[in-house]
Amino acid sequence: MSRLNVELPGLNLKNPIMPASGCFGFGREYSQFYDLSVLGAIMIKATTVEPRFGNPTPRVAETDAGMLNAIGLQNPGLEKVIAKELPWLSQFDVPIIANVAGSLEEDYVAVASEISKAANVHALELNISCPNVKTGGIAFGTIPEVAKQLTRKVKEVSEVPVYVKLSPNVTNIVEMAKAVEEGGADGLTMINTIVGMRLDLKTGRPILANRTGGLSGPAIKPVAIRMIYEVSQAVSLPIIGMGGVQSAEDVVEYFYAGASAVAVGTANFVDPFVCPTIIEELPPILEKLGFEHISECKGRSWKQHEPFAHYRA
């Protein structure tokens, strides 16, 4: 019997491990290393109505235990993703979670209604949290009422369950989570990157052409764990957790915090085999820790104790 299968709205996962959006393209590059069917799911690169070029370069800058990126949602656009990328991915036995982005409410609605019709798209991930685009993104991800309204609009047109990707760049993440729950979200994914900046020692100027970028990698894991710990106690939506995951131990920690599945982003750049390696290493670690099934780890950080009254209010 598998210790790893997980059921989530729209997603019947053979294991809870999936590459995070923007860190795996549309899978083509990584398919040269391993059979993508071993993955629990794939979160594809953000898709917008029109093709986007994104920001000028440099678009990435390394930091201690992390990296900043300011890609700017470069993607080939809805039409091409539906005509080329999704059909190509359908050769693999793996559900796709389509990351949906835009500048205006109607952009999100347009992408969601079309892309959710694709046979292998089993869920949407509403990207209301990209820190690297000038318009749209930020208000959707930081003002609870706006996020709720957008979620509702997208839910109306989507043919598959809708997960909303939360931004850590807010003062009260629980409030955001509750708002999108009220808007009808089926699940949450968190966290997106944390806004940061690096300066060049010689010139004194920002290294990134966009000046600021989103911090990802091991450096942000404690922030993600804390936020999932808080949100998972405050809402009843399942959470796909992400931020600095690089090992099977990290996955267990995310489950302890309250996640129901885990996405791996930046670590793919460091080790292209990181996802299959984690999937292989999970069962022996669960065995060692005394769990029959991964779901037993879920919410352990707060289940044994009284949850904070504050988050239940």
Place this chain on the structure above:
Amino acid sequence: MMQKEFCRIISQTEIAEDIFELSVKGELVSQINAPGQFVHIRVTDRWGPLLRRPISISSFNKATKQLTMIYRKEGQGTALLAKMVPGMELDILGPLGNGFPIEEVSSGETALLVGGGIGVPPLYELSKQLAAKGCNVIHVLGFQTKSTVFYEQEFLKNGETYVATVDGTYAAKGFVTDVVDRLRFDCIFACGPTPMLKALEQHYSDKKMFLSLEERMGCGIGACFACVCKKADDPLGVSYKKVCSDGPVFRAGEVVI
């Protein structure tokens, strides 16, 4: 086809000030298909420094399964690399990208190879292969200062070699572009700082030319969109090329540099 492999370090030598020549042995050498391809190196088995470092392949030998790189000790990553000794294993992803098209120069024609600083290394394998093919090869190599000059003798074996240093402490004083003006050739291959590549592209737009670009990278394999540049025929549009997987070598005029 790229691979990820732990390659054994065969030798590592400091050949000029802060310039290291590193040779490794691995199966992935059999996959190299052109001079100018690069590898992506993980300099630690920990997660800091986090990202891999792109380094060009400066020469290779399929019979011995060895490849050689030449790099400058710059920051954290290359400083760690410089501490490694023969016998240790290095996590290498490669070969990556598309290299220089040697078929563009016929036997008897003259190829001009222009390198600046750490752009010089990938030209070495190119020089060997062009010379072996019977092409006339001329090298113009630019360095900052005398102590950082390397491989002059090696390049000399394959053809005429001109060296320039920015501060004039060795050979001609000035930039490589000053030297190039005096030479006759059919095709240019160049790798080095962006201003150098731009100058070449502007001055010799009538010549066949291939340029190797550099850009900050995330994945190195085409998945993350970190390393894109605009296509020259659509400078305001959304067309693009990825330096890691479409390049790093481009025909002059193909992309905006």
